[in-house]
Amino acid sequence: MIQSGVLPAQTLRALIEQGAIAADPAIIPAQVQPASLDLRLGTVAYRVRASFLAGHGAKVADRIAEFEMHRVDLTEGAVLEKGCVYVIPLMERLALPAGITAVANAKSSTGRLDLLTRTITDGGAEFDRIPEGYTGPLYAEVCPRSFSVLVRAGQRLNQIRFRAGQAVLSDEALKTLHAADPLVSGEAVISEGLGFSVDLSPGKEDLVGYRAKPHTGVVDLDRIGHYPARDFWEELRTTEGRIILDPGAFYILVSREAVTIPPDYAAEMAPYLAMVGEFRVHYAGFFDPGFGHASAGGMGSRGVLEVRCHEAPFVLEHGQVVGRLVYERMSERPETLYGAGLQSNYQGQGLKLAKQFRTASQIPSKKITATPPQPVRNRTQTDNAAATLPPRKKG
Template sequence: MTDSTAQTGVLADHQIRAMIADGSIRADARIEPGQIQPASLDLRLGATAYRVRASFLAGKSRTVAERLADFQMHKIDLTGGAVLEKGCVYVVPLMEAVTLPHGMTAAASAKSSIGRLDLLTRVITDHGIEFDRVPAGYDGPLYVEICPRSFSVVAQPGQMLNQIIFRNGRTWMSDEDLRALHKETPIVSGTPVISDGLGFSVDLRPSQGTLVGYRAKPHTGVIDLAQLGHYDPAEYWEEVHSKQGWIILDPGAFYILVSREAISIPPTAAAEMAPYLAMVGEFRVHYAGFFDPGFGYAEAGGSGSRGVLEVRCHEAPFVLEHGQIVGRLVYERMAAVPEALYGREIASNYQGQGLKLSKHFRPVTPSPA
């Protein structure tokens, strides 16, 4: 392991490149420069998907290949594109593999556009006991479990559904650290709500009109993940309007909403959306969890970017109110300042965003309430 990856914090782009150079990150095909983000690496699908009976973790004593032998139903060749059906579970070997030194861990998350399609995608490892977590010292392949929830999709080899970050030591900022960071360079519009991270709330009183979100339609056509700016939103989404500042979430339904606060991630930090907490309400917010350095940051072309919320209601209908705290961002220290920032050197579909569907859909022209 090179000295450039020894600092405490989340590894930056040039440190990830050093891991690729020394073979700590390797792949079946050449790792492309475009896969490297300011604080993360995009992971690519391999050529084969395995339809399995159920979601699983390998467990401490087993490999994913051994568990596939137990649960595999059939193999699917993704070459040229293949349909992954809504409600089914698939496991796909990724092109990338890693060798992590002791003291370095990794964490994965769905990319923004994938979370906004309600694609549940989670990385699993040999001997793994947690989704989306790679333990220190791990040496081996990576796999992704894919479960389309709202829409069937067409996938093919090389597509990037997930991203991975690398952490040296304890990277999380305390509340005291977060207040100091906000004083130095504001991380949120308005007065920050800081308690085990930065709290954020939902916007159900837009400055113009009454459109507050979108709800996935239950019966739609497939979405080809290779098609960008292609699909008519009206064929896949129902608009959600509110005149009174609240909406009722239906059990099992999937919604795209937006945060009231505009968020900024300075170059010295990254952030991850914290897991859903049951005391917040009968819903889960945000399946895609990483925010790269530069997101919403002024010097990277932003003036704060609002967070798009991927919301699924659980057992009971639930009233969601404007300004209700729905989640929190946990900020982390970078091991070094990235050479490229999100929204500046790294082009982005979501810098300065408000309420926005994934990049697979054509721009929305809101209808009257």
């Protein structure tokens, strides 16, 4: 019997053997992460007029037929254009047992490219949420926001996590965990999760982040460390500990705190409160067991924040609390932890762009001795869900 909690890699492999998770072609070992499964793009992308959800009793294929403009063959690779919406059937499909639910999210490198990627299902009324008992195909809605991208069938832009029962830790349980195995240095700001703040302190070269350039070339997702960052990103520097976010612009920033995920837990990014300002900070939100943890060779890892400002310019200041990590229990400890024997791109990370880019300098990761976040000063608060500043995690 499966214990309550997030399902680890060994349980995912059992579900694959049982046919609850299936694919054509078959799932490969590299897709199975410590607490999630990478999903692969199929061979065709449908350019549609607008984003949509299938809705109760409807199939995604029928909605595609209604909204399709044209289709793109991904077998040999094709460009998905900036500002366009595509729906791509995934190679995986589900037949979830009773009591097992699933949630999907973009992978870290996907979020850092400002590549909006969400999972939709037949009969679905929400993005990225899959109810128990769901049987059917999976689709990725993909909308490049800052850069046009070259993608191919089989590439992995999003991932899915499976849960049995209730897994989220209460604030009291989170405080107990932090006391036994510190999740951040100093006093933890705990309110419906573990709060984290933005680091805008001037470093040696005053570099605090990057802003995407508006007119760039295509990014081939398979080219790792290939593109000079200066061709796609503007460096953000400050001597004042603050920046002004421009409406519609996309930023890469970093959390002030180094965080850890103990081996028996996983975490997901969420807004800090319903309202913290005109931005969103949780595009790519899964953190696997072992992220930044000493048991997996970590010393605390700072979270990269994928930030988009909305509607009005917004002053973002050093130490402002911008998000929270919601911790969940694993049903059992994964056989392999994030960063321990895996190709984990972002273990021990500091300020870091997506893996396709190379930079002349990187802000080094801070150890877990960073100062704790400070309370947000009085400021007008706006619905964070309707705005667009996340740390999403591994690549």
